[in-house]
Amino acid sequence: MSNNVTCALLLLSLFLSVSPVASSAQSLADRLGYPAGTKLVIIHADDLGETHAVNAAAIKSLEAGAINSASLMVPCPWFPEIADYAKSHPAADFGLHLTVTSERVYYRWGPVAAADKIRSLLDENGYFHHDWDQNPRIKPEEVEIELRAQIERALAMGVRPTHLDSHQYRLIMYGKDLFEALLRVAHAYKLPVFVTRDWFADHPYLQESLRPDDLVLDHTVTIGPEVPPEKWTEFYISALKNLKPGVTEFVIHPGFDDEELRAATRERSTWGSAWRQRDFDFFTSNQFREILVQQNVKLITWRELAMAARK
């Protein structure tokens, strides 16, 4: 065997042993020191900063132990409230919920970067696009400018993010170019990105674009519009009883069904104020606490995962 081949095999073996992308679903759990088959869960709240009702519900959820991680929308008007909380609670597991859409009708926001640098992200009134159903030509280089501006504002305001994720999965599910823009920014700031193996089949570019040292979760659970309100508890209980081994992120949306959130979300019921109140109610219930114990679920945070990945 030539030296070159030996060297290549050594590198390959090194790659396989340290790569969360290439290794088995258990690798993260293994590296954290948990026995095979352990079910690790992040209970993660999205959309902090979007409204006060979401901030207030997230803080209450966090302090009640109902969630153990969350991510913040920097362009939104209530970001200063949650940034202030994050600054005074540096142990809390807060990421940035990178945002390039403004999906509501009566309550809207625009970019952090200068508008003339990121025109492809904006509608004719200067807000982020309400949706991309008209196929606006979103320029990845402009996405990158905006994401960097969001991270820089968060850092300047005292937030020390543990991870990055993408509002409405816009930077994950909408093509390789946007995902790679997100990855470039994540690598530049040395932050893990919320990606799961579950998505690789439908979006093969995810696996292709990830680097060997990128952290990848195993599974995710999130409730969708197909679940009627009266089946909410049943859905979550079933998901918790049927957890697979490895690391699963529950993406939830706690909020209070009050005047502000009702008005902000009134054009449709999906991810609306009653929806968010149901999430808050289930995850702050005793039933949820009990099932975690029954199912021997271990909670884990993005901070712990990132530390494990660095080892």
Add this chain to the structure above:
Amino acid sequence: MSNNVTCALLLLSLFLSVSPVASSAQSLADRLGYPAGTKLVIIHADDLGETHAVNAAAIKSLEAGAINSASLMVPCPWFPEIADYAKSHPAADFGLHLTVTSERVYYRWGPVAAADKIRSLLDENGYFHHDWDQNPRIKPEEVEIELRAQIERALAMGVRPTHLDSHQYRLIMYGKDLFEALLRVAHAYKLPVFVTRDWFADHPYLQESLRPDDLVLDHTVTIGPEVPPEKWTEFYISALKNLKPGVTEFVIHPGFDDEELRAATRERSTWGSAWRQRDFDFFTSNQFREILVQQNVKLITWRELAMAARK
């Protein structure tokens, strides 16, 4: 007498007879056809668009006849809600509350214009300055860019403003250069600006900068932090009983003392949620309706004033 002198005198006489700036306190009322001594009042709500609680209270006040005019903050996240209302209620008397500060702590907003075109208006995080107490060098040419962007967004979103005024009086009370930037924009869009004769003594540049054809109100009444909550009704009743002849604008701040507005304004009580609830309560009371009748007050709108001024 030479032709030139005759011509100059003719022009001067014409100037004096049509000039709201130069003519007596009664001129506006006169031109509206009211007898001498008539007390004309605009009941004007500020800050629409800032929060949902303010929008909801303003719409309720308007529909109850408690206010007859209001102005909208274009850069704020709830502007789309009130713009939608304005578009579907084109007879309502809505102006634009031009905004170049973001005076709250936990809830903030930034510019409509591209940030890199108006840097002097922004703090280190990209919001409008919280205050100007650190004497930032506000560039009048940048103010003009931002004001035009606010008006253009409002027009694009279907608002047909009847007048302009200035959030926190920043473009009125902070020097000739900013006032002239406001006037240039007002003249370009042919919109009247809220200015009263009462302010001329303290700010002589106002009178110097105004054009002969600019509309000028006579008086304004607004409640201040020196009035304790228990004297709220007494203050307004006294103001209404002691109205002077001419046109007086009451600048009020109706809002609902709910979760959203309490959180948005919690760092100080001035112009806070309880303050705004007190304004809402007084102006929607029977007591207010009765005193208007007792004092023989005539209500008037900016639309009517502008029409009279054009005659």
